[in-house]
Amino acid sequence: MRAAxxxxxxxxxxxxxxxxxxxxxxxxxxxxxxxDIQKTLIDSLVQRGESKQP
Known part of the structure; x- marks a missing residue:
């Protein structure tokens, strides 16, 4: 940000x-x-969803 x-x-x-x-x-x-932020967020949500399945 400093360079910008x-x-x-x-x-x-x-x-x-x-x-x-x-x-x-x-x-x-x-x-x-x-x-990159969006991908990280989606990956995290998918991982949480997969770990909550029975």
Missing amino acids: SQYNSVRKKVADPTRLGIDSMYQFKSIKLCA
Whole structure:
């Protein structure tokens, strides 16, 4: 998060192609983090459900 915060402070000074590339990278990282959290949550719920079956 620190790198994203630092980048945000200079983002307007960076050339458009660079800005688009870095923005895409951070967007990908955010989406991947959310997907990883969702997968962990679903895996945990499935595991709990399987352990409760008779």
